[in-house]
Every structure is written in structure tokens, then in C-alpha cells.
Amino acid sequence: AQKVTQAQTEISVVEKEDVTLDCVYETRDTTYYLFWYKQPPSGELVFLIRRNSFDEQNEISGRYSWNFQKSTSSFNFTITASQVVDSAVYFCALSEENFGNEKLTFGTGTRLTIIP
Amino acid sequence: DGGITQSPKYLFRKEGQNVTLSCEQNLNHDAMYWYRQDPGQGLRLIYYSQIVNDFQKGDIAEGYSVSREKKESFPLTVTSAQKNPTAFYLCASSWRVETEAFFGQGTRLTVV
Numbered sequence: 009a010q011k012v013t014q015a016q017t018e019i020s021v022v023e024k025e026d027v028t029l030d031c032v033y034e035t036r037d038t039t040y041y042l043f044w045y046k047q048p049p050s051g052e053l054v055f056l057i058r059r060n061s062f063d064e065q066n067e068i069s070g071r072y073s074w075n076f077q078k079s080t081s082s083f084n085f086t087i088t089a090s091q092v093v094d095s096a097v098y099f100c101a102l103s104e105e106n107f108g109n110e111k112l113t114f115g116t117g118t119r120l121t122i123i124p
Numbered sequence: 125d126g127g128i129t130q131s132p133k134y135l136f137r138k139e140g141q142n143v144t145l146s147c148e149q150n151l152n153h154d155a156m157y158w159y160r161q162d163p164g165q166g167l168r169l170i171y172y173s174q175i176v177n178d179f180q181k182g183d184i185a186e187g188y189s190v191s192r193e194k195k196e197s198f199p200l201t202v203t204s205a206q207k208n209p210t211a212f213y214l215c216a217s218s219w220r221v222e223t224e225a226f227f228g229q230g231t232r233l234t235v236v
Contacts, residue, residue: 017164041222051212053227060222099167103221110174110221111182112157116166 010035012102014115021090022123029085029118031100037061039105042076042083047097047117056098059083087120095122126151130215130228136236137202137209145200145231147215153226154219156198160184161212161230170213173198174221202233210235 011034021027033042044056057067059076067074071088087094100115128149137143147156155174159167169182173192187206192198198217202209212232216225 014166043224045227051214051230053214053216053225055224055226058222058224101225105221110155111169111172111180112216112218112221112225113169114159114167116164 010037010040010102010104010111010113012100012113012115014100014118016118017116018119018121020121020123023092024089026086026088027090027120029087029098029100029120031083031085031115033081033083033100033102035081035102035104037104037106041103041105043101043103043112044074044083044085045099045101045114047099049096053099056085090122092122092124095120128215128217128226128228130213130231132231133229135231135233137233139235140204142201142203143233145202145213145215145233147198147200147228148196149198149217149226150196151217151219151226152195153217154195155217155221155225156192157216157218157225158182158188158190158198158200159214159216161214167214170200209233 013032040061042059045053073086075084097117097119099117103112131146157172158170171190173179189201214230215228218225
């Protein structure tokens, strides 16, 4: 069974600090996909990044970076030089290529507050 | 514009009534999902559908029902059997399991 764990329920940092959001996943499949989504106060989830299980290359997009490590089943998300607009709930998600049972499972989310 | 539309945004239900939440997408996506969000519990999967006329139960399907008669539509009915239906409901769609999901703006259901 697939499972995603985000142990950090809430994080608060002062603006311009760096912050890392942790994500640990469980899966029996060799082919799977990992995602990060942002949920601002409006409620609609916004897609940030996708990674497949065969691509462990880390990725950087502006102030955002992602560290995928299969050895520890982790897919962590770092925001550098945080800004108030980064305040939101962030979700990590996992889908498996399990024919006939493909579903997208989310973690419980991390509420990030950036203090001005 | 392409997207996924949920309606209504706010919904009030009396105890013992069934209500149906609408979800429509014009993205030509095969997969559609319904999630429930409660404070501190993240997104929990209610039902999902990978193709028209087929759907599977998620982790918390009891008290809910769905249909997938058209590719574009995946309505969710919250039945009177759902004991604690007050929550925020999110619908999503994706082209395939390995592609990103697009979400609607959500429906906030309150039992009065």
C-alpha cells in the first residue's frame, strides 16, 4: 500500500530564512511518481513539481529546490530566502503505476507561515 | 479556458439529506478524483475513476457515491449515511497517473 508522511505539521520562519519541508513515502512499486502541491488560503491546490522513480536528479526552480533520495524514500522541498507569499499549506503526493489501481495519495500537509 | 469546475462553492445540508457536489472538467483527462479535507488531516481519497463507467473506492468511501457516465463529469453524492459530512471537498483530474493533477476550487459542505 502506498503512503506519504509529512511529519512537520506546522513550520514558522522569519522572512528570508531558508526552510525545508520533509516528505517520506512508502511504496512497493518500482515505478512511481512524486509530486508537491501548494494550497494557498483560497483553497485550490497548485502543482509545483513532479518526479518519477527513475529520475533522482535534484531540481531547482528559482527559490525552490527538491531533493529526491530513493535510498531514504524521501522527497524534500526547500525554499530559499523565503517570502511572505510562500505562506501556504504544502502537500507531498505519490502515485503508483499499478494497472487498474492507479490512485494519487497525499500526505497530511505542512502549514508554512513566513513571518515578515 | 480549460480547467476543472466545482459547484457550488458553499453548500448547506440538513441532517438526513443527500446532496450532490458537481465536478466538471474540459481538459480531456481520463482520471478524476474526489478528496475530502479536514483540518490537520490532509487530503483523503474518497473515490477515483480512471475511465468512463468505471470507478474505485478510495480510503474513506463509506457514505459517499459517485458516477462517471461522461468523461467530463464526476459528481459526488454525500448520502445521509455519512455521519460527519462537514468538510472541504476537492475534485481533481489528470491525464494519466504519472501526470500532474489539476484541482477545482473546492466545495465547502456544512451540515446544519
